[in-house]
Amino acid sequence: MMNVLSTLITPEKGGKQPVYLQIANQLMALIKNGTLQSGYRLLSTRQLASILKVHRRTVVQAYDELLAQGWLESQTGNGTFVARNLPDLRPLPLLVETATDRDPLKKAGFQFQKPPHLDRAVLKAGSRLHLDDGFPDPRLAPLEDLSRAYRSQLLHGNPYARLGYGETGGTTWLRQELSAHLNETRGLKTSPANILIVRGMIMGMYLAVTSLVKPGDCVVTDSPGWFGASMNFVQAGANICHVPVDEHGMDIDALEDICLKQPVRMVYVTSHHQYPTTVALRPDRRIKLLKLAEKFGFVIFEDDYDYDFHYLSKPLLPLFGADQAGMVLYCGSFTKTISPAFRIGYLVGPEDVIAHLSSLRRIIDRQGDTMLENAIAELLQTGVIQRHLRKSVRVYKQRRDLFCELLKHELPDHISFEIPDGGMAVWARFDPDIDIARLAERAAQRDLYFANGKVAGYPAQFRNYIRLGFASSDPGELEESVKIMKNLL
Template sequence: MPSPVDIPFRSIIQIDRNATTPIFLQIANQLIMAIQRNLLPPDTKLPGTRQLGILLDVHRNTVVASYDELSAQGWIVIKPNRGAFIASSIPEPKARQDSDVTYPKCTGFVFKRSMLLDNPYDYADYAYVFNDGTPDIRLTQLEDLSRIYSANMKRKRNRKKMGYYNHEGSEYFKEQLTHYLRLSRGLHVSAGNLLITRSPEMSLFILSEILLQRDELVVVGSPGYFSANMVFQKNGARIHPLPVDAEGIDTDALRALCTRQTVRMVYVTPQHHYPTTVSLSPARRMLLLQLAQEFGFVIVEDDHDYDFHYDKQPLLPLATADTSGMVIYISSFGKSLAPGFRTGFIVAPRNIMVEMRKLLGIIDRQGDVLMEQALGELIEEGLISRHLKKSLKIYRERRNQFIDMLTDEFKPWLTANKPAGGLAVWATFKSPVNLIQLSQHCAEDHLFIPRNILYQNASMTAMRIGFGHLDQEEMATSLRILKKALLMST
C-alpha cells in the first residue's frame, strides 16, 4: 500500500478557483476520478485533512467536507483514530500503462454506424450565402413574438403547464391551428386529426417508423428531397425515383411501376416540388389519388412552403380531395417566423393518430406547451395573417428582382423559370459546369454555396437557389460573384 507522502496529490487535484463548482466538490470529484483510474488503489490511506489542506492550499474544513462527501458516496472509509482509506470493496480497474487521465477518445464497444445519416448540410461564416430557400429572419415580427411569449411565461395559469408532460400538444393551439387550416388550406379537420411535432423531419421519422417495413418500396420524385430519402432509407425502405417534369411527378410511370411491383408509399411535394419548384398539375393530382385507391399505397404529402404564393390562388392540398384515407399530410406552421417559433404537424385519420401519439410520447414526451400557446395566440389575434401578408409582398418583389437579374446577366449560361411560390429558384445550366469547382471560386470572393443546393449528374447540371433571405444589394453582390466564378469555370 503506497504511503500518502508518495502520492502526487498536487498533480491529481487541480483546483479552479474561478469555477462555479465549490472547491470541496472539485477535490472530491477529482479524487473519484483518480480512484476510477487506479491512481489510488483500494485500501490506500489518504493524507490527513490538515496535511492535504496544506498541500492544496485550502482550508482544512474544505478537505473535511470533501472527505465527508466521498464517505457518503462510498468511495472512502473513515476509520476513527486511523484516518481515511480508499474503500476496499471497489472493483480494481484494469492496470493503465501510463498516467494519462484524459477522457477516452473511442468507445470500448462496437456500435452501428450509418452513412445514410451523414449531415448533407454545409455551414460557413461568409459575407454572402446561398441556400435552398429560407425566409429572411430580419422580416420577423420579433416584438409581437417576444411580447406574446413573455406574457405566457408570466401567466399563473401557465405555470402548471410548464411542469406537465403533454406529448399530445396544447389543445388550445390545436384548436386555433385547425381553424387556420380550414380557412387557408381547405382542410376540414378536427384537433383529433392533428399531431404536433418539432419539424417536418420529425413528422417523416414518426411516419416511417409506423408505416414502413424493411425492403418496402417508397416512390419519390427525381430530383427529390434528400432529407426525406435519408429518413426512409434509414428505416430500411427501398427508394424508387420517378422523373419529374413541368407537371410534377410522372404518374404514368407510377402506374406502370405499380403493375410490376408493390408500392407501399409515394412521397410528394405537390405544391412546389423540391427542388425544381414545379406544381403537380390538377390532372396528375386526381390520377395520383385514383392510383392510391387502386393499388393501396400511402400518399405522404409534404406541403413545406404552402404559405408562400405570389401570382394566383394555390391549388388546395391533395388531402382536401382524399375521401378514402390514403393521404397523410405533413407541413410546418410559422415558417415565416424566427426558427425557434416554428413547429411541424401531421394531419391524418384518427386511427393512425393513436399509434403516432404513442411514438411521439417516447421521443418528445415534454413538448413545448408554452410555445404552442404563443403560436395559438398569433393565430387568434390575426398577427400571423398580417405578418404573412406584409412579408409576401416583400418576397414577391425579391423573386421578381432575382429572376430579372438571372435573365439579364446569366442568359449565356443558364435558364430559370419564375416560380409561382416558394422562396427558391430552380436554375438549370445550358452546358455542363463543374459545380464543386464553381462553388470553390465563389468562396474565394466570400460567397458560400452549400453542397445540398447543387444537382449534377450525366444528364443534369442545376442549382436550387434561395432568394428569400437576400435583399437587393445582397442579391446583386452574390450574383456578381457567381458570374465572375462562371467566367473562370467556363
C-alpha cells in the first residue's frame, strides 16, 4: 500500500492550493471511490510524510482536516482509520456500454429536459462596430454621478440597515422617486405601493406570467413580436395566439375576433414603439384595447422599453394612465436609459397585484441591489437622470437622422425602411435576394455586428427584416458601419 499511495497521492508543491489540502482532497477521493475502505488503517503521519517527501506537519494538517470533516477517525495509541460509519464504497466494475470516461463536471448523471424555446443565443458585446437591436451608448451615461451616488450609499448612514436585508419590493426611496418621476413625465397617478422594483423588464414579465398565467391559458401577442415574451408564455404552458401588426400597431379588431372565440388571459403589447417595427399604437386602437380588456377580463402587459426616446413629438402616454378598470400592468427599465449592465426595472400595477408579485419575487430573488437602487433614487432626486435623458434624446435624434441618410444614399437598392418616430433602431427590409445570415457572418469578420435574422424568430413573411440599431454608435462609427455593409453588398 505504501508503494500504491506514492503513485495515487501526488501533491504539487508551489501550486495555488496548499499542499496539505491537496493531500486531504486526494485521500478523500480515494475513500469516495472505494480504494480506501471503511475501517482501513492509514499510514502514520511520519510514514506518509516520508513517502510524499513533505514535512510531517503537512500530513498532520491533512489528517486533521479529514478528521474534522468526518472522513477519518482517530484511536488513541492505535492510529488513524477511515471512518467506520461510512457506507460500503467498493469500486464498481465499468459496464461495457459505459466504459468510456464521463466527466461529471461536463455531463450530469441524471436526465433532464431541454425545451427548444430556451435554445436561444445570448447576445454579448464584442465587436468594435455594432448596429445592434437598439441599445444605448454607455459613453453618454452619467457614470461619474452614479459612481459618486453609489459610493455615498456604501459609506454613509447606518451600516446595519444599509448593508442588511431590505424590502422585497425595492427600496422605499427609489419607489418614491420613481413614482414621482412617472407621474410627472407619463401622466400616471401612482404611489410607491403601485411599484415593484425588478432586475429589468424581463424579470417583471416573468413574475407576471408565472403568477397570472396558467397552463392552457390563451395569451395574445403581436406578430412580428418579441421572442423574449413568447419564451415566457411557452415556459408557462400558455397557448399563444398571434395578431398582425400594421403601420398603426397591433390589429385590435383581430384581437377582438379571438376574444369572441375563446377566453383570453393576457395580451402583451409594446404600445409606444412596437417591437420590432417601432410603430406606435394609434389612439383609437388604444381606447378599444382598454375597453376589450374590461369587457373580456384579460390582463394587458404593457412593455414600454424605451419610452423616453421619441423624436417626432411628445411621447404617447402609457395605457396604464388611461386604465380605469385596473387591467394594465406597466413595465419599463433603466436599461435603455443608462446601460444594460445596470439591472434596474419597474413593474407598475394595482396595489394588490404588486404586493402579490413582491411575494413571488422573494422566492427567486430575496431583494434587489439596495446600493444601486438608492443610487438611482439619488440621481432621480437631484435631476441627473432627467438631464441625461434630455441630452440623450438630442444625440440619438441626430444619429437617427444621419443613419437614415446613410442608408438612403449608400444602400438604396438593398434596404428599404421608414424613418422611426422614436426608439433606437431602424426596422429595415433587405432585398429578398440577400442572405442576411451570410452577410452578418461576413460583416463579423470585419468587426461589425448586426443580427443575422435567425434568433428573432420572425414569421416567414419577415424573413429579410432585421433591426439596425443606431443609438450606440457615434457618427464616425455609423459611417464606417454603413461603408462596410456597402462594400459587402
